[in-house]
Amino acid sequence: MSTRMLPAVVAIVLGALLAIALFVPYVARQYRRRGELGIGNAALALAGLVYSLGLVAYVLLPLPAMGPDFCAVYGTSAPQWTPFNFLTDMEKEAIGTGIAATLRNPALTQVLLNVALFLPLGMFVRYMFQRSVLATTAIGLGVSLLIELTQVTGIWFLYPCAYRLFDVDDLMANGLGALLGALAAPVLRAVPGQRLDTDPGQPRPVTRSRRLLAMVCDLMAYQFTAVVFGTAANVGLLAVHGDLISGDIGPLPELAGYAEVTAVAPWVPWLLLAVVVPLVGKAPSLGQRIVRLQATRSDGRPAGPVMRMVRSLFGVGGYVFLTQLDTALSAGGMLGTVATCYGLASLIALFPTAGHRGLSYVFTGLRLTDSRAVDRAEVLS
Incomplete structure (x- = not known):
């Protein structure tokens, strides 16, 4: 299995197991909070769970093997503290000119992927937890900072040195992704099977599905x-x-x-x-x-x-x-x-x-x- 696919597979498998374990308390909470389950609400909750696990798996996996030369192999890159350093990297890695060549530039692609990685976080936090755009962006920056610190400390000193690079540009790109996700959060209203304004104390019909x-x-x-x-x-x-x-x-x-x-x-x-x-x-x-x-x-x-x-x-x-x-x-x-x-x-x-x-x-x-x-x-x- 490729290293790119591993975090996704781990997130899906763990997400399914956690969804089964948390199903009963989740249904109980939904009936107390909304008065019913709501297929759309459940689908969004499952998507948020899998995304969260995927984010953790992306940060940690694949775990490198520990060896006597671990730091010689992985600990040679110093943290990158210069904002917008990706522009310099783009000049170094430029292949050709024009819009198409720019979009294929690996340095720009990395930035865009970091923005896209935090788009769902902004959407879920803003929509499902009813946070403001400013608070959602701050949460996104906080999560990104936690990720970067986890990387620079070698998973909080479980490893003798960092095996991934701390990059301030990643922090900025993640924050931008959370901001854009917060602005795009109303799109989630289109997910069917939700009742956004219901009285949880209102009696409901006794249906087969219930x-x-x-x-x-x-x-x-x-x-x-x-x-x-x-x-x-x-x-x-x-x-x-x-x-x-x-x-x-x-x-x-x-x-x-x-x-x-x-x-x-x-x-x-x-x-x-x-x-x-x-x-x-x-x-x-x-x-x-x-x-x-x-x-x-x-x-x-x-x-x-x-x-x-x-x-x-x-x-x-x-x-x-x-x-x-x-x-x-x-x-x-x-x-x-x-x-x-x-x-x-x-x-x-x-x-x-x-x-x-x-x-x-x-x-x-x-x-x-x-x-x-x-x-x-x-x-x-």
């Missing part, structure tokens, strides 16, 4: 909680049996108590999300609470904690229960197959059932309502 989003949030919350708790359980087991730093402990499966931990650990996230959350919260699941949905009775009153928990067991909680039980009982995938079939049936049932209630709400006789509408009704009553 129900699906709640299901996705529930499944991802289960997976994330299971990974976190399982990792914590294993680390605790290792800590009990020896010194984590030395690593002289032995394989995990051979440790006393490992079988008990692996048997119990998967059920803790299930108890937390399928039982505790519906009992103590107003929604039958974390995903539905995130997208501001609430279970109500036929008369419009909020469902009680027992009914919320029952609804949870007919929903994603039941699906997770069957899949984990299949593993615990070594059922050979039979219960897992039942869970998959029930999950598919529940997914399909979102389309024909009234109000997109799905099987879990049909079985429990409950209705699905925007929690903001329920809150308003309680206040009025």
